[in-house]
Amino acid sequence: MKYLVIKCGGSVYETLPTSFYKSIIQVATDSEWTPIIVHGGGPKISKLCEQLNIESTFYNGLRVTSQEVLEVAEMVLNGSINKEIVTKIHNEGGKAIGLSGLDGHLLVAEPLKGGKLGFVGEVKEVHASILAQVAEQGFIPVISPIASDNDGQHYNINGDMAAAAIAGALGAKLCFVSNVPGIWIDKDGERTILSEVSDLEIKELIKKKIISGGMVPKVISAIESLQNDVKEVSIISGHDEESIKILTSGGNVGTKVFLEEGVTYVG
Numbered sequence: 001m002k003y004l005v006i007k008c009g010g011s012v013y014e015t016l017p018t019s020f021y022k023s024i025i026q027v028a029t030d031s032e033w034t035p036i037i038v039h040g041g042g043p044k045i046s047k048l049c050e051q052l053n054i055e056s057t058f059y060n061g062l063r064v065t066s067q068e069v070l071e072v073a074e075m076v077l078n079g080s081i082n083k084e085i086v087t088k089i090h091n092e093g094g095k096a097i098g099l100s101g102l103d104g105h106l107l108v109a110e111p112l113k114g115g116k117l118g119f120v121g122e123v124k125e126v127h128a129s130i131l132a133q134v135a136e137q138g139f140i141p142v143i144s145p146i147a148s149d150n151d152g153q154h155y156n157i158n159g160d161m162a163a164a165a166i167a168g169a170l171g172a173k174l175c176f177v178s179n180v181p182g183i184w185i186d187k188d189g190e191r192t193i194l195s196e197v198s199d200l201e202i203k204e205l206i207k208k209k210i211i212s213g214g215m216v217p218k219v220i221s222a223i224e225s226l227q228n229d230v231k232e233v234s235i236i237s238g239h240d241e242e243s244i245k246i247l248t249s250g251g252n253v254g255t256k257v258f259l260e261e262g263v264t265y266v267g
């Protein structure tokens, strides 16, 4: 099976047009591609933390996660957003099943290496056969990035990192759907979207802080996924109705990330 992992950013999922979900359903039913949705939900987690007076801060685009923040992240990601996306797909005539990384132990996590970010995890293992089974039954899997380790401790996983791990396990094509049409740089005083960018260029852009905030985990995940069996990675806008169809028909849209030959990225 040819898999397309679609990471829906928390920045954009609420404003995605119905045509976006329709195009994913069409890909699932009428093409050789099997779509798998992984979602985030950063802004909604921040909002609920604020309402509950729980401190929430970021380090390099990752949320520092105390026990209280973890509980909020689970409520928002597993409880709220996952089911909203499943419902949106059903409303457009598709079939979806929502899962978190906890369900069936789909994602096995461990604490983020070198991290002092509390309960932030990274994915150590993906039980990808669960996704193949769900997809074979005609359902689009919709995955929330909460996972547990082998002792049952839960972790908050950045959605981009979860999507990259899942795409790696499936040898998939990966796209990050966000509220920007790709990676921008300033050129002659104007903001330009790069049609493609290499791992080495990305390293420079991060150093110069041209790539910052939530774009950092996205590009790092993109590079790591390409080093780990992912066929192709793009960062695209959720508001471009044609983008998913273009990707599945072999075209280019947004910013495509590639590895410079013979060079290994060291983060």
Ligand SMILES: Nc1ncnc2c1ncn2[C@@H]1O[C@H](COP(=O)(O)OP(=O)(O)O)[C@@H](O)[C@H]1O
Residues within 6 Å of the ligand: 008, 009, 010, 011, 012, 040, 041, 042, 177, 178, 179, 180, 182, 183, 184, 185, 210, 211, 212, 213, 214, 215
């Ligand atoms: N060079 C850049 N190009 C595009 N976006 C950038 C760049 N640097 C930082 N960003 C920020 O990254 C954001 C996307 O990351 P994030 O908010 O985490 O999105 P999502 O919720 O879709 O994962 C953009 O809205 C933008 O503000």
Ligand SMILES: CC(=O)N[C@@H](CCC(=O)OP(=O)(O)O)C(=O)O
Residues within 6 Å of the ligand: 008, 009, 010, 011, 039, 040, 041, 042, 043, 045, 061, 062, 063, 073, 120, 121, 145, 156, 157, 158, 159, 160, 214
């Ligand atoms: C560890 C970590 O940063 N987890 C993220 C999970 C949600 C996410 O990734 O949401 P976006 O798609 O909006 O970025 C968070 O708590 O915000």
